[in-house]
Amino acid sequence: MTQAWAMVAISLIVLVAYLFDFLGRFIRVPAVVLLLFSGLALRLVSDTLGWQPALPADLLPVLGTFGLILIVLEGALDLRLTRQATPLILRSSACAVLGILLVAAALTGLFSLWFAAPLQAVMAHAMPLAVISSAVAIPAAAALVPRLREFVVYESSISDIVGVVLFYAVIGEVGPLGSMLLRLAGEVGLSILVGLVAGLLIYWLIQRIEHHVRVLPMIFGITLLYGLGKILHLAPLIMVLLVGLLLNNSQLLGSRLKSSPSYERDLDAFKHLTAEFTFAVRSFFFVLLGFATAPADLLAPSAWLLAVLIVALCVILRWPVLRLVAGEKAEPLIWFAPRGLITVLLFLSIPPALGIAGFPGAALMLVILMWALLLTRGVMRIRPESGEGLTEPVPAHPTQFPEQT
Template sequence: MDQAWTMVVLSLIVLVAYLFDFFGRFTRVPAVVSLIFTGLVLRAVADAVGWQLALPAGLLPVLGTFGLILIVLEGTLDLRLTRERVPMILRAAGCATLGVVLTGALFAGVLVLWLGASWQLAVVHALPFAVISSAVVIPAAVALSERLREFVIYESSISDIVGVVLFYALLREYSGPLDFVFSLGGELLLSVFVGLVMGLSIFWLIQRIEHHVRVLPMIFGITLLYSLGKILHLAPLVMVVLVGLLLNNSHLIARFSRGRLAERAQFEQDLESFKHLTVEFTFVVRSFFFVLLGFGVSAGELLSAPAWVMAVLLMGCSLLPRWALLRGVARERAQPLLWFAPRGLITVLLFMSIPESQRLEAFPVASLMLVILMGALLLTYGSLQSRSLLAADEASAQPSSVTKE
């Protein structure tokens, strides 16, 4: 493809993604659905006119990892930690952790029975599909009430962390169960320590750097932290979450530091600039990732019968335990939260990370895209349902307020 046409396509992707995001606020259709279909259409057009676009082999995983960092950071930069929120955070953590474990176990059982896989390989293939995608659900959470939106952000972020930590832990060899537990515990503790140090360092830098270019180096510093944490086999998403929480909860830093790291007057303004640039970066990276994801799949692959059967089984393995956990652990009504558990960016990244030596050849890869599309469509239904429930709650609250007056 000519260089000028490449620039035209790249520019159009960003502009079209913006339109999808804008109109999605009214239609409640997640932008990820429109972006994936855009990629599928571009692939069909490219095949029809004979355009050859060879993407670098590692482009999608790198772009997805960068997007994951930004999305988790964006979500945590909106969360405030208070004593009143602790019970909700604990319920979200319990729901996320048990959701990953139960969904992974159920789907692993399907792979063992259907494909005859060993339990170790079955769990490795099942875990990517057990993780709720914060990349998809956090932007769509604007349809929920503030309380449920916070629950979804915490749940999806913790689900990402638990899924990533367990997945990479299972890829390594251990001498026994105790070695696995101690190794995993040590990684998490060290990750928490490094995340706290990095968060405090960025907090200090925001207050003292006067250079006009300062936010962008901090974002890439967090990216560097994630990359080094992954190389050292730590839990890098834990670090990113802690950085975001510390920056948006500076009152806790001031309280524990006894004023030594107190905020300066312009800190809130600088923090808003940091948030704004993070949102802008996240939008661009997420847009290109999902368009390229759709572009990498031909329409014919989505017509595979085994892929559809696998995708439907997976959706059942994820929705059944989620309904039970929402009622029993989260103590929330199942609707509309039941549908706010899509698969997406993190699922693709983990599935691509399965070593060739541990791949199940009989596994229908097209089911990966089908699961993402099914989850996104169910998320659309949940967003529309949320609008109806919010309207009904407001209508039922009006008579009581009038009576009190």
């Protein structure tokens, strides 16, 4: 009976997530928000009935990591690198990096005043909250026009990558700044090289393998690449991003590596299966994240106060970055910087030695929920009549948001 109910629960999560994805387009609420609140509602019902299933301790980190890999890969597979898109890539990357540095510095100051803890521990807790979650931002960006959607994809993906690299640099062994920067540059450089080689290998395999099962081994090959990169202390998200960009921009490889006539069809199959996997993993992660949160913990006043301050700092600092660095209007992009999957993963990776006594764990979930609501507000504020909320611009304003793909 337990196995039967488990099958029912798994099936219902996927089907309800699909319903949320379909319904969210009409009510203009991101599906991730509905999934989070569904998990919280399930936990409330479970506690009321006295039914408390034990979730494996490593389930969320493993599921989240797998989801992060797929989300970055899916985002990269949707991007075309052209000369016209170069300014957009540079601006979104600068916005991501500067945003992380400013928010991390501000939160480090806030936590230093709030808690009596060493600087390294404070920075380890500040860095995850400074990173934009591509797992939440990219699906919600489907409501934007192509140029702004690409901006969100690049910014959130770069934010994930830079945030992970900086986080592990913070929790690593403290040494002279020069040696730390040199080690960091070496890790990133080697990651770029490995990512390009892996991308070329998969590009070659897509055109050579004729077995009826082809795409699935390649996806798990990319997850294997991520795992090995993590073990070797590289920057594995950079590898995943480069693999996706290379596969979707084979025209940059030149005539010597010209793709076969069936390459685009095979690449399309690769994209579709990646999207299906991403949808399933993301659905399970956010439902389980909500379910793993005890509703009583969310009532702590200290957690609410800290969460409000964190979100306020993030929003206040994002406005000038968008205006001065990205050269974009604050609306609607200011709301497309949610915290989510990557924030949880990095928090779970903080070593016990760098833990902060008295840090309200519920504040993390409250920050995620607040950002989810802000993201919902941003999606709802998009004005369809101006073309801002459509996949394609309104014909009456054909040059308002030119596509750069």
